Amino acid sequence: MSIDKILQYQEYDMKYIKLENELKSSQEAKKVMAYKQTGQQSIENLTRMNDVADHTMESIKKIIASLEDTGKQIDEINNSELKDCDEKQLDYFAKQLEKLEQKLEDAEKEILRDNRELSEINANQKKDFEQAAKAAKAYRIATEAFNELKKNMAVEANALMKEMKAIAQDVEPKLMERYQKVRANKRVPVFVPLVKPNGCGGCGMEVASDALNKLQENKIQECPNCGRILYIKD
Numbered sequence: 085m086s087i088d089k090i091l092q093y094q095e096y097d098m099k100y101i102k103l104e105n106e107l108k109s110s111q112e113a114k115k116v117m118a119y120k121q122t123g124q125q126s127i128e129n130l131t132r133m134n135d136v137a138d139h140t141m142e143s144i145k146k147i148i149a150s151l152e153d154t155g156k157q158i159d160e161i162n163n164s165e166l167k168d169c170d171e172k173q174l175d176y177f178a179k180q181l182e183k184l185e186q187k188l189e190d191a192e193k194e195i196l197r198d199n200r201e202l203s204e205i206n207a208n209q210k211k212d213f214e215q216a217a218k219a220a221k222a223y224r225i226a227t228e229a230f231n232e233l234k235k236n237m238a239v240e241a242n243a244l245m246k247e248m249k250a251i252a253q254d255v256e257p258k259l260m261e262r263y264q265k266v267r268a269n270k271r272v273p274v275f276v277p278l279v280k281p282n283g284c285g286g287c288g289m290e291v292a293s294d295a296l297n298k299l300q301e302n303k304i305q306e307c308p309n310c311g312r313i314l315y316i317k318d
């Protein structure tokens with residue numbers, strides 16, 4: 085079985101893989117990823133702060149309800165008919181009023197604290213909104229640059245694919261199938277020469293003698309270690 089054609093195919097395929105890797109590791113691709121992450125981070129922050137704000141608003145609502153209640157109680161005490169009150173009751177009312185006033189004071193403090201918290205959240209949200217908008221714009225620009233690069237590379241990639249398609253017609257289907265299987269496992273190049281006397285040209289491991297014997301016999305043999313296909317270079 086001649087492997088000349090599949091080796092030729094592999095040569096083009098390696099160029100194709102190199103192109104793909106160049107695109108993946110390009111500055112353009114890295115920028116797209118980075119801005120996408122920044123945007124997502126901003127959205128996460130905004131969502132989280134929204135939850136905190138909701139929580140604080142709930143707390144404020146509760147305080148307001150309790151304030152209204154306390155206010156009503158104070159009114160009740162203040163408006164009660166004094167003529168019906170003896171000294172003991174007056175004393176009791178006075179103490180109740182004192183307690184309620186303390187409650188009002190505490191509530192006021194709590195509201196002030198919640199208010200400060202909301203102001204901080206507001207300021208942070210503004211920052212995050214700005215950051216999200218900036219990231220979205222940068223992401224769009226980076227994506228445009230990435231697509232431009234991809235378009236340019238696609239011209240070369242398509243030319244390679246065309247060559248590969250033509251060569252593939254002269255490759256035995258079973259051999260091509262074996263090639264694609266190893267390639268799918270990202271063991272590239274798939275076909276590697278035996279490094280004499282007994283090393284795998286792919287992984288560098290020593291090839292066991294029974295595999296070596298089969299290699300001599302069949303001209304090609306899977307490396308027992310990495311799964312690439314060994315051949316003997318003339």
Ligand SMILES: [Zn+2]
Nearest residue numbers: 284287307310
């Ligand atoms: Zn190997």
